[in-house]
Amino acid sequence: MHHDTILFSIEDGVATLTLNRPAVMNALNRQMRQEMTQVLTSLPPEVRCVVMTGAGRGFCSGQDLTDASAAADLEGTLRDEYEPMLQAVRQCRAPVIAAVNGVAAGAGANLALAADVVIATESASFIQAFTRIGLIPDAGGTWIIPRAVGAARAMGMMLFAQPVSARQAADWGLIWQALPDAEFVEGVAASARALAEGPxxxxxxxxxxxxxxxxxxxxxxxxxxxxxxxxxxxxxxxxxxxxxxxxxxxxxxxxx
The missing domain is CATH 1.10.12.10 (Lyase 2-enoyl-coa Hydratase, Chain  A, domain 2)
Known part of the structure; x- marks a missing residue:
């Protein structure tokens, strides 16, 4: 099936789902949310692990701010488009690894954090960027982050909207692993193979x-x-x- 905003491939039981709008740091628009949800909820039976990653130098910069219809009705967009996508990740019938290959900001950070396991490259960072434009963290961030790192760190991340490096995120327990950039691709592949061969x-x-x-x-x-x-x-x-x-x-x- 052809997708415009994502790439999807399967090899040896591992499905790789790549956010593919690199010119805009893989910003999430309506079509991408629909394509992500559709792919994650209709995985072929041979898939036993999903790797979610980004094309180009970033993982995902969050909501596409040029999408006027989403901005006009944030509540409806979250309810009708983000919620199904996030539930598709959380309820995926195979374990999901977020392979965070670069910056993960806003809803992009929280999409990654919805995965079962997050492996980031050391040069990546996680940013709750929402207050920069007068919004609150969404896409599950206010549920996932306090549970992972406690209220003090969650509040700091969210109020100050400063990047948290992958290494810091791993030290905090926000993510599973931060790998040196040179080891990232093989490290993710090895983890995906292990899960794909598992129970x-x-x-x-x-x-x-x-x-x-x-x-x-x-x-x-x-x-x-x-x-x-x-x-x-x-x-x-x-x-x-x-x-x-x-x-x-x-x-x-x-x-x-």
Missing amino acids: TGAYLAIREAVTASFEHDMPAQLALEARLQGQAGRSADFGEGVSAFLQKRPPVFSGR
Whole structure:
């Protein structure tokens, strides 16, 4: 299927989704949001990991500010266009790696942070740029960031709208990994391969459990763990994992 604002390819179970408006630092317009949502919600069955990245020197500069219709109705745009895209990331039926290859600003930063794992190149940075134009962080930023780094750092990022380097973001626990620029491409590829060869069902259950943990007391979380573990214990991948362990060989997971 042809897409105008993104590139999409699949190799060895890894789908690569590239935001592809490099002339405007991959700014998000309506068409890009629709294409992202469409691709993420209709992945072919062979996809077992998604890598989301940006073309050119940046990851995503956020909302395309030349898009007058979006600016005229920010509430409607968030509800009708951003929410489906973010839910498509959060509910993707394969784990999602955001490979942040450069600046991630505004909604672009929060799109990246919605992924299961964020790997950034050391020269990248994350900017909650919204107050520069008199707005508040959106696209899930006010939910994701305080949970990751606490209120003090979240407020500082959001009030001052200053770039947080990839290294700082990793030190804070905002992202998983900041890699030296020379190691970034291979590092992302290795992580994507590992997830694509892994027990997909377990990965999705982990996402569900970790997300729920912020709302649960411990008894509720223990009950959820038991239910999800019961589900995992009935999977072909669990059977394969145990067999491989007993036979002292690497497991070959099917993702089922």
